[in-house]
Amino acid sequence: MEPPAERSAHLFIGKKNKKTVGIQTRAFKFRIYPTKQQEKHLLYHIHLSKELWNSLLAKNKEKYWEEDRFLSKSEMQLMIKKSDLYSQTAQVLSHRLHNAIRKKTDAKKQGITCGFPRFKSFDRMKSLNYPQFGFFLGQKLKVTPFGEICIVKHRQMEGRIKTLTLKRESSGKWFAIFCAEKEKQAPEQHTGPAVGLDLGLTNFAALSDGTMVKNPHHFGKWAKKLGVAQRRLSAKKKGGKNRLRAKLKVAKLSEKVANSRLDFLQKTAKKLLSSYSFIALEKLRIQDMAQQKYGKWINDASWGMFTNILGYKAEEAGCQLVFVDPKNTTKECSACGTLVEKTLQQRQHVCPNCGLKIDRDTNASINILNRATAGIAGSNACGDGEKRTPSLKQEAQAFGQGVIH
Numbered sequence: 001m002e003p004p005a006e007r008s009a010h011l012f013i014g015k016k017n018k019k020t021v022g023i024q025t026r027a028f029k030f031r032i033y034p035t036k037q038q039e040k041h042l043l044y045h046i047h048l049s050k051e052l053w054n055s056l057l058a059k060n061k062e063k064y065w066e067e068d069r070f071l072s073k074s075e076m077q078l079m080i081k082k083s084d085l086y087s088q089t090a091q092v093l094s095h096r097l098h099n100a101i102r103k104k105t106d107a108k109k110q111g112i113t114c115g116f117p118r119f120k121s122f123d124r125m126k127s128l129n130y131p132q133f134g135f136f137l138g139q140k141l142k143v144t145p146f147g148e149i150c151i152v153k154h155r156q157m158e159g160r161i162k163t164l165t166l167k168r169e170s171s172g173k174w175f176a177i178f179c180a181e182k183e184k185q186a187p188e189q190h191t192g193p194a195v196g197l198d199l200g201l202t203n204f205a206a207l208s209d210g211t212m213v214k215n216p217h218h219f220g221k222w223a224k225k226l227g228v229a230q231r232r233l234s235a236k237k238k239g240g241k242n243r244l245r246a247k248l249k250v251a252k253l254s255e256k257v258a259n260s261r262l263d264f265l266q267k268t269a270k271k272l273l274s275s276y277s278f279i280a281l282e283k284l285r286i287q288d289m290a291q292q293k294y295g296k297w298i299n300d301a302s303w304g305m306f307t308n309i310l311g312y313k314a315e316e317a318g319c320q321l322v323f324v325d326p327k328n329t330t331k332e333c334s335a336c337g338t339l340v341e342k343t344l345q346q347r348q349h350v351c352p353n354c355g356l357k358i359d360r361d362t363n364a365s366i367n368i369l370n371r372a373t374a375g376i377a378g379s380n381a382c383g384d385g386e387k388r389t390p391s392l393k394q395e396a397q398a399f400g401q402g403v404i405h
C-alpha cells in the first residue's frame, strides 16, 4: 500500500479526540494476473486514455488561445462520448484534467506560478480508474470491458469498496487498487510511555530510552544491484531490444528497492506506535534538504516518508505525535542545558558542566522529548517554523562528503 503523498503529519492527534467519529478511506493493493489477451486489451485502453487526455488538453489550449477561456464541462463531455474508452474511466480522466486546469487558473489569480497539465506519453499513462461502477469482486475481479481477471487477495479488505484503479507498473506487473470507506473507530486508550526520536544516518533513529533503530542494510544490496543495472542501461544503444530488456531490469530492481524501503518504514512505524503513546520528532525541512546536493542520502533514509506514515497511522493507534523546533538538539546537554559544541565525528556527548556521558543521538532524542513535553505544558511544541539549519542537514552533508564512515 502506498502512503498518501500529501498528508500533513503536523497534527495533534490521538487521545485528545477519543470520540472522533467519521469516515476513513483506505487503499488495498492486490496483484492481478490478466491473460495475454486481457493484457493486450488493457494496454489498448491505456493507449485510449492517453489519447483522450492529450486531445482534451490540446482542445483546451486551443480554446484558451482563441477565446481566452477553457472548454466547459459539457464540451468535454461531447469529446468523451466519441472516445472508445469505457465511459466511467473517461469521466475520471476529464474530471482530473478539469481540476488541474482550475487549479492552475486559481493559482494564477493569486499570483502563484503553477505548471499547466502536460501531454502524456504512453509510459506516463499507467492506470485506468473506475469511480463507482464497472467492476465486481468475487473469486476473480470482473471488470468492464475486460472480463474476469485473476486476482490474489493476500489480505482481508475492510469497509465499503468505493473505487477501483487498474495499474500497470513499469516492471510490467499489474495491480488492482481498491479504495474502501470505513467508519472511524475511536482509538483505544494507549498506555505506553512517551519517547523522543532523533532521525539520523548512522542509525535510522535513536530513541530517548537508549534504543537504536538500525538502518536497513538489506535494501542496500538491492540499491547496489540497481546501480549496476542503471549503468548497463545507459551503455545500451537507443531503440534496441537490449535497451528495452535493460530498462525492464532497472524497473524491476527499482520496484524491489522501493518495496523493501516501504516495508521497513511501515514495520518501524507500527512497532513504535504500538510501544509508545506519545512520540516527539524534530520538525524537519525535508523538502528543502532533499533538493540539495545531498538529496540522495536524505531520500534513501526516507525520513519524509516515515513521518508521513507515522502521521496517518498515529490516530488509529491512539498515539500522539508532536513536532519540535530542531535548533541545537544535538549540541544541548539533555541533563543541564549547556551547549556543547561537537564535531560530526564525535559520537559521544560529554558535558563539561555536569559530566553527563551519553551517545550523541540519544542525547538529541532526549532533548526532543523534553521540548515536546514542555510544549504540552504551555509553550509552542509544534515548532515555530523558524528557518534554521536542522542538525540533520549538517550530518547529511558530512555523509555526502564521506566524513563519517
Ligand SMILES: [Zn+2]
Pocket (backbone or CB within 6 Å): 333, 334, 335, 336, 337, 338, 351, 352, 353, 354, 355, 356
Ligand atoms: Zn550537562
